[in-house]
Amino acid sequence: MVVKQSMFCFQCEQTMQGIACEHGGVCGKTVETANLQDDLIGALIGLAKVVPAGSTSDPLARLVLDGLFTTLTNVNFDDPAIQAILDKVEAAATDVEIYDMNKIWHAENEDIRSLKTLTLLGLKGMAAYAHQAAVLGYIDATVDNFFLNALRTLGNDNASQEELLALTMKTGKVNFTAMKVLDQANTEVYGNPQPTEVPLTIEPGPFIVISGHDLYDLKQLLEQTAGKGINVYTHGEMLPAHGYPELKAYPQLKGNFGTAWQNQQKEFKRIPAPILFTTNCIMPVGKTYHDRVYTTSVVGYPDMVHIGADKDFSPLIDQALELGGYTEPQEMTGINGGHTVTTGFGHKFVLDHADTVVKAVKDGDLKHIILVGGCDGARVGRNYYTQFVEDSPENTLILTCACGKYRFNDMNLGTVAGLPRMMDMGQCNDAYSAIKVALALADAFDCEVNDLPLDIVLSWYEQKAVSVLLTLLALGIKNIYLGPTLPAFVSPHILDYLKENFALTPISTAKADLARILTPQM
Known part of the structure; x- marks a missing residue:
């Protein structure tokens, strides 16, 4: 890699000035790391060009997933680890040439740039889902082959706008399959999620905090801590694990530590326990806890101990016992002061109660169902989602998934039609549950999804989040409100297309948007 003095990255919502990070990432990655990640994506595009279409082998598919997943925001900051994957990509086939990513980032036609970026970021998100399923032995040849086919098109400098628009929609469609495979993997291995109340209090004694959403890593950790007097607490994206029967059966899986991912630097400060990151989102590690952070799988951070494929978590176990944890219970709370949160409302539970939902709608007891989902972050304006849920009337049902729920998931909204008014369906990788529920309710009401309340x-x-949005669009789902800001990589023309064809709407104020949603359309 030729070391450059600048970078170009606009893949996350908090990109500098809403335009792009050019002299260091807001996420904490350096110019060198950003350019190395670009080289990795460029090498994957180069690999796609020399591999015959439809000939993806399993090792090659896993390499592509690892490469794409590694470049997600807040996953890997460790240059040697990224370089090692880059070396594997270049060695995977002869004549692999690194595609110049500046041809995409600085394309003269901003609509071409916008569509290529939408597809690439959708592929990165899909790689996370496919990676987690593959860890459990669940793979889909259609998904694996699509990655290389899509990368091949992204490397075509003569691809037309029409071709790229079709590819963007195809990315959403294939991502639906990837999420379905992951749902099958998790439910067949760990059981169907069950509604579970999760305490936020940390009990006295040794403990380990595990973050990310790789359930396999959690299972290995639970097996290795069994009978050792060490409690395990989930963090961030690992919260839904408490709903899976095979995982909640371990008595040492006690509760959830802290709130959303962006608060980890404050919440991990001086805790007497090790922390394990299994996927994203790891932030720059603070000096007060850097000696207690471990990474595994595709996660990497400079000078942190990395647990390899053998998943030997002995270093964490030994350190947990040495540190000893707290001597008294720690009464932690959610953002709104709640002491517990509830998760585990997967599609099976909701659809098992579909008759109740349908009857409540027909009887007028339930006026509207609103999915408030997506990521959390630190940018000003995300209190919109808290206000939106807080102001939603008692005859509405709130479904939620992904880390945005940490803004309001400790609220007690009561019940509607005998069901909890707020149902946490999991993380973004559980968005399949929400989509499946919507499609099933449309069948129950004998209408189109867009005609549902x-x-x-x-x-x-x-x-x-980009890959989930593309899936919703590919399924023809309209009237989606998106915020807190619009993506910097979506050009005005492409945004107009999404508004005109899918009624994609930027959020305004919680009060105004809620009123518009709840007002019957003529």
Whole structure:
């Protein structure tokens, strides 16, 4: 890699000045790391060009997933680890040439740039889902082959706008398959999620905090801590693990530590326990806890101990016992002061109660269903989602998934039609559950999804949210509210297309948007 003095990255919601990070990432990655990640993506495009279409082998597919996943926001900051994957990509086939990513980032036609970026970021998000399923042995040849086909098109400097628009929609369609495969993997291995109340209090004694959403890593950690007097607490994207029967059966899986991912630097400060990151989102590690952070899988950070493929978590276990944890219970709370949160409302639970939902709508007891989902982040304006849920009337049902729920998931909204008014369906990788529920309700009401008393209000931060949005669009789902800001990589013309064809709407104020959603359309 030729070291450059600048970078170009606009893949996350908090990109500098809403335009692009050019002298260091807001996420904390350096110019060198950003350019190395660009080289990795360029090498994957180069690999796609020399591999015959439809001939993806399993090792090659896993390499592509690892490469794409590694470049997601807040996943890997460790240059040697990124270089090692880059070396593997270049060695995977002869004549691999690194594609110059500046041809995309600085394309003269901003609509071409916009569509290529939408597809690339959708591929990155999809790689996270496919990676987690593959860890459990669940793969789909259609998904694997699509990655290389899409990368091949991204490297075509003569691809037309029409071709790229079709590819963008195809990315959303294939991502739906990837999420379906991941849902199958998690439910067949760990059981169907069950509604579970999760305490936020940390009990006395040794403990380990595990973040990310790789359930396999959690299972290995639970097996290795069994009978050792060490409690395990989830963090961030790992919260939904508490709903899976095979995981909640471990008595040492006690509760959830802290709130959303962007608060980790404050919340991890001086805790007497090790922290394990299994996927994103790791932030720059503070000096007060850097000696207690471990990474595994595709996650990497300079000078942190990395747990390899053998998943030997002995270093964490030994350190947890040495540190000893707290001597008294720590009464932690959510953003709104709640002491517990509830998760585990997967599609099976909701659809098992579909008759109740349908009857409540027909009887007028339930007026509207609103999915408030997506990422959380630190940018000013995300209190919109808290206000939106807080102001939603008692005859509405709130479904939620992904880290944005940490803004309001400790609220007690009561019940509607005998069901909890707020149902946490999991993380962004569980968005399949929400989509499956919407499609099933449309069948139950004998109507189109867009005719249901259902609206979607999304917050986005990184690439997994992009892939979910593309899936919703590919399924023809309209009237989606998106915020807190619009992506810098979407050009005015492409935004106009999305508004005109899908009624994609930038959020305004919680009060105004809620009123518009709840007002019957003529």
